[in-house]
Structures are given as C-alpha cells and as structure tokens.
Amino acid sequence: xxxxxxxxxxxxxxxxxxxxxxxxxxxxxxxxxxxxxxxxxxxxxxxxxxxxxxxxxxxxxxxxxxxxxxxxxxxxxxxxxxxxxxxxxxxxxxxxxxxxxxxxxxxxxxxxxxxxxxxxxxxxxxxxxxxxxxxxxxxxxxxxxxxxxxxxxxxxxxxxxxxxxxxxxxxxxxxxxxxxxxxxxxxxxxxxxxxxxxxxxxxxxxxxxxxxxxxxxxxxxxxxxxxxxxxxxxxxxxxxxxxxxxxxxxxxxxxxxxxxxxxxxxxxxxxxxxxxxxxxxxxxxxxxxxxxxxxxxxxxxxxxxxxxxxxxxxxxxxxxxxxxxxxxxxxxxxxxxxxxxxxxxxxxxxxxxxxxxxxxxxxxxxxxxxxxxxxxxxxxxxxxxxxxxxxxxxxxxxxxxxxxxxxxxxxxxxxxxx
Numbered sequence: 001x002x003x004x005x006x007x008x009x010x011x012x013x014x015x016x017x018x019x020x021x022x023x024x025x026x027x028x029x030x031x032x033x034x035x036x037x038x039x040x041x042x043x044x045x046x047x048x049x050x051x052x053x054x055x056x057x058x059x060x061x062x063x064x065x066x067x068x069x070x071x072x073x074x075x076x077x078x079x080x081x082x083x084x085x086x087x088x089x090x091x092x093x094x095x096x097x098x099x100x101x102x103x104x105x106x107x108x109x110x111x112x113x114x115x116x117x118x119x120x121x122x123x124x125x126x127x128x129x130x131x132x133x134x135x136x137x138x139x140x141x142x143x144x145x146x147x148x149x150x151x152x153x154x155x156x157x158x159x160x161x162x163x164x165x166x167x168x169x170x171x172x173x174x175x176x177x178x179x180x181x182x183x184x185x186x187x188x189x190x191x192x193x194x195x196x197x198x199x200x201x202x203x204x205x206x207x208x209x210x211x212x213x214x215x216x217x218x219x220x221x222x223x224x225x226x227x228x229x230x231x232x233x234x235x236x237x238x239x240x241x242x243x244x245x246x247x248x249x250x251x252x253x254x255x256x257x258x259x260x261x262x263x264x265x266x267x268x269x270x271x272x273x274x275x276x277x278x279x280x281x282x283x284x285x286x287x288x289x290x291x292x293x294x295x296x297x298x299x300x301x302x303x304x305x306x307x308x309x310x311x312x313x314x315x316x317x318x319x320x321x322x323x324x325x326x327x328x329x330x331x332x333x334x335x336x337x338x339x340x341x342x343x344x345x346x347x348x349x350x351x352x353x354x355x356x357x358x359x360x361x362x363x364x365x366x367x368x369x370x371x372x373x374x375x376x377x378x379x380x381x382x383x384x385x386x387x388x389x390x391x392x393x394x395x396x397x398x399x400x401x402x403x404x405x406x407x408x409x410x411x412x413x414x415x416x417x418x
Contacts, residue, residue, distance in 0.1 A: 004091050005017075005021055005089070005090075005091045005092060005093075006089070006090045006091045007087055007088070007089050008069075008087055008088045008089075008090075009086060009087030009088075009105070010073065010085060010086065010087065011086055011087070013050060013051050013053075015050050015051045016050060016087065016089075016105075019032065019048065019050070020032065021089060021092050021100075021103070022092065022093065022094050022095055022100075023094070024044075024059070024100060025044045025045075025046050025057060025059040025103065026044045026046075026059075028046060028048075032048055033046050033047065033048060034047040034048060034049055034054060035047075036054070036108065043058050043059055043060050044058070044059045045057065045058050045059075047108060053086075053107065053108075054107075054108035054110075055086055055105050055106065055107065055108060056083070056105070056106045056107070056108050057103050057104070057105055058103065058104045058106075059100075059101045059102075059103055060101055060102060060103075060104055060174070061101055061102065062090055062101070062102040064174055065088055065090070065101070065102035065103070065104045066088060066090075066102070067174075068104055068172075068173050068174045068176075069085055069087075069088040069104055071173045071176055071177070071178065072084070072085035072106065072173055073085050074178055075145075075147065075170070075173065075178075078145050079287075080141070080142060080145055080147065080170070081138055081141055081142075081167065081168065081169045081170065081286075082169055082170040082171070082173065083106040083107060083109055083158070083169060083170070083171050084106060084107045085104075085105070085106050085107075086105040086106055086107055087105040088102060088103070088104055088105070089102060089103040089105065090102045106171075109158050109160070109169055109171070110355075111160050111161070111354065111355050111358075112158040112159060112160045112169065113158065113159055113160075114154075114155070114157075114158060114159075115131060115154040115155070115157065115159065115201070116205070116210075118131065118159060119205055119210050119211065128202075128211075128212075128215055128220055129220070129223065130164075130165050130166055131154075131159060131166055131168075132198070132220055132223055132224045132227065133165070133166075133227055134159060134162075134165065134166040134167055134168035135152075135154065135157055135168050135194070135198070135224060136224055136227035136228040136231060137168065137227075137231060138157065138168035138169070138170065139152060139190065139191065139194060139228055140228060140231045140232055140235065141286050142170065143182055143187055143190070143232070144235065144236075144284060145178075146178055146179045146180055146181055146182055147176055147177070147178055147179075147182075148176060148177045148178075148179060148182055148186045148190060149170070149173075149175070149176050149190050150175030150176050150177070150190070150193075151172065151174070151175040151176075151193070151197075152190055152191075152193055152194035152197060153193075153194070153197035153198065153201060154197070154198055154201045155172075155197075155201060156170065156171055156172035157169065157170065157171060158171045160302065160355075161354065161355070161358050162302040162303065162304040162305055162358075163302075163304035163305045163307065163308045163358070163361045164304065164361075164365075165304045167302050167303070167304070187232075191225055191228055194224060194225075194228075195221040195222070195224055195225050196221075198217075198220065198221050198224055199217045199218055199220070199221035202215070202217035202220055202221070203217045231259070234255065234256070234259060235256065235259070235261060235281060235284050236280070236281060236284075237280070238278055238279065238280040239252060239278075239279050239280070240276050240277070240278055240279075241276065241277050241279060242276055242277075249266075249268075249277070249279055252279060252281075253266075256281065256284060256288075257288045260286055260287065260288050260289060260303045260304075260307075261284045261285065261286055261287075261288055262284065262285045262287070262288045262291070263281050263284055264282075264284065264285050265281070265282040266279060266280070266281055266282060267279065267280045267281075267282045286303070287303060288303075289303055289304075289306040289307045289310055290302060290303050290305075290306040292306070292310065293306040293309055293310055294306075296313070296327065296328060296331035297309075297331050297332070297334075297335045297339075298335075299335070299339075299357065301355075301357040302357070305355075305357040305358060305361055306357075308361050308364065309339070309357065309360065309361070312334075312338070312364060313330070313331060313334050316330070316333075316334045316338055317330050317334075320333070338380065339360060342360055342363060342380060342384050343356045343359060343360055345381075345384045345385075345388070346359060346384075346388060346392070347388070350388065350392050350393060353392055353395045354392075354395070359392065362387065362391065362392075363380070363383055363384055363387045364383075366383055366386065366387040366391060367380060367382075367383030367387075370382075370383055370386060
C-alpha cells in the first residue's frame with residue numbers, strides 16, 4: 001500500500017502541496033525552478049519560490065533527511081549561524097507508485113552566495129583570507145554550541161557580505177551532531193577535515209583558473225587552522241592574573257567584546273596563597289555589537305555591519321555636540337536624521353542589490369574615498385547620490401541572484417569586491 005505524502009513544516013503553507021512531489025527533483029519543470037547559484041552537493045538541490053518565499057529543496061533519503069531537519073531546528077533554537085529549516089516531505093512516489101527520496105526544505109539565505117560564485121569575481125587582495133576568516137569564526141561558534149559538523153567545507157557554507165568582511169553560515173548539517181560539549185578529539189577532527197577539504201576545493205579552483213596565481217591553497221588551509229586556534233584560545237583559555245591586577249578581568253571581557261562576543265558567564269578561582277586569580281570564560285555569546293545596535297535602534301544587522309554603524313553613531317554624537325546626552329536619545333536622533341534618510345534615498349528598484357545596512361556601509365566608504373580624492377568635505381547627501389549613480393546601479397542583485405543558467409556565474413566586473 002503506497003504511503004501518503006506527508007509534509008511536516010515549521011511554517012505551514014498549503015501552497016507547498018502544489019509542487020510536483022511525484023517527480024524526482026532533477027526532473028522538475030523549468031517554470032517551477034529558480035536558477036540560483038548553488039554550491040557543489042552530493043545530493044540534488046533546487047530552488048523554488050512558494051508564496052513569495054524562496055526555498056532550497058534537497059532530495060535525500062528519509063532517515064538522514066529527518067535527522068538533518070531536527071538538527072537544523074535545534075541549531076535555529078540556539079541562534080546558530082545556519083540556514084533555517086522550513087519542512088520535511090516524505091511519502092513521495094511517482095504516478096506509477098515508485099518510491100522517491102524525501103525532500104528537506106530550508107529558507108534560501110537572502111543575499112548569500114556559495115564560494116564558487118564569489119571566486120568567479122575578479123578577486124581583490126585579501127578576499128580569500130576574509131572568506132577563510134569567516135569560516136574559522138563559523139566553526140568556532142558551532143563548536144562553542146557543542147555542534148560537531150563532520151563535513152566542514154566551503155561547499156557546505158554560504159557567505160554574506162558583512163561590512164568589509166564576510167559572515168559564514170552552515171548550509172548542510174547532514175553529518176553533524178549536537179553534544180553538551182565537544183571533546184578535543186571531535187574539535188581536532190573537524191578542524192583537520194576543514195583544512196583538507198578547503199585545500200582540495202581551492203586546488204579545484206586553481207585547476208579551473210579561478211584562483212589567483214599568488215594564492216597557495218595549502219597556505220590558506222594552514223591559515224584556517226591558525227585562525228581557528230587563535231579564536232578558540234581567546235574565547236576559552238584560562239588566564240592567571242594577580243589579585244592586585246583585577247582590572248585585567250575587565251580587560252579580558254573587553255577583548256572578547258572586540259572580537260564580537262559577550263561573556264555570559266565567567267569562572268574565577270583564587271590560588272591557595274590568595275595572590276592570583278584563575279579566570280576562564282565559561283559561556284560566550286556571539287553578536288556583541290549587533291545586540292547593542294539592536295537595543296539602541298531596532299536595526300537587526302550582522303556583526304561587522306553593526307560595528308561600523310556604531311562607529312558612525314559615535315562620530316555623529318561628537319559632530320552634533322551631544323557627548324553628554326543619553327545614548328538612547330542620540331541613537332534615535334542618528335537613526336531618524338542620518339541612517340533612515342540615506343537608505344530611503346536608494347530607489348526601490350535598486351534595494352535588492354545589497355542589504356540596506358551593507359548599502360549604508362558602502363555609502364560611508366564611498367564618502368571617504370570621495371573626500372580623499374577631492375581633498376574636501378563631502379556631505380552624506382552628496383555621497384549617497386554619487387554612490388547610487390556610480391556604484392550601486394551597476395551591481396548585480398544579491399537578494400536573489402537569478403541567472404539564465406545555473407552553471408553561468410557572475411561576470412568578473414559585475415560586482416566589485418572590497
């Protein structure tokens with residue numbers, strides 16, 4: 001007796017039943033599929049638009065599909081940097097009754113791109129390093145949550161612009177697992193696999209002439225390991241301080257804040273002779289700057305974007321002679337008279353190019369370059385007009401980078417990389 005089609009979903013939508021679940025995913029008609037750039041996957045992956053939402057669909061065997069769906073729900077509940085699950089479709093059969101694999105549905109991460117699409121641009125110095133820096137931070141954040149990835153790679157990661165840097169997101173949790181705390185062996189295995197996979201992926205790009213001649217895949221793989229270890233030590237290692245230098249406790253917290261982390265819990269113990277203190281962060285939460293900006297303005301942005309906007313807020317406080325004013329009042333003033341007028345100046349048909357906080361960051365960068373080039377003060381209004389006319393309108397949309405052919409990647413000159 002054939003099994004009934006079942007759709008389990010965290011966001012119920014009857015329109016999901018209109019999709020052709022009786023066909024293998026690679027046979028779905030072209031008028032259903034969105035041609036978005038996708039990474040390399042061992043499974044068939046397609047994008048569709050359902051009720052104004054763009055969804056990613058991965059065809060996978062029922063048991064691992066159910067396991068990954070549950071893992072992604074757990075990661076979302078932990079506020080992990082990962083794609084968000086939408087649903088799980090089981091009981092799929094063809095019209096002739098032939099069983100088909102299950103389908104895992106996730107939200108398409110807007111404004112994100114797979115690494116191969118990014119590397120198809122003409123790379124500017126340091127871009128590969130910034131991508132790997134983002135990946136190292138992603139691995140650290142997942143490990144702090146007790147998540148063992150089991151298949152760390154660029155292919156299983158999506159990247160979004162975050163001011164001058166990138167933010168990385170897990171997109172494939174099929175081989176992962178959540179634990180109360182990872183062992184040293186689990187962390188070491190994940191990191192070694194990350195290095196091996198990244199080197200292999202970069203060598204593949206090198207063979208396809210998509211990697212600059214001066215970039216060494218092995219050196220970049222080693223950088224990933226070094227950066228991970230540096231971050232892990234900064235966030236977790238024990239530090240011994242003199243009782244007379246207890247100010248260093250706040251210094252340690254400040255250094256973690258600078259890295260973008262808040263300390264939710266700190267372990268402190270004194271030596272037997274009472275002359276030293278042993279301190280170790282017990283619980284650290286990513287998103288220090290983004291949480292502060294959200295509290296002040298209600299803007300929900302990525303960490304480096306928040307850092308840049310907070311810097312602009314501090315400059316506004318000085319230039320408007322409000323150094324002694326309440327921070328909440330100054331933030332509201334800045335939001336009302338600076339940020340919102342600038343982003344509202346962007347024509348609606350250009351707002352899909354980038355996230356609005358990223359656009360504002362690039363306006364500030366553009367203003368700085370204009371001031372340097374012309375050796376004069378450039379107003380924000382003038383910078384906005386110049387940025388829209390000379391930069392933004394020439395960029396591809398990154399909200400949904402729909403291409404005529406999924407194998408076609410953006411041209412080198414379409415999106416300048418900072």
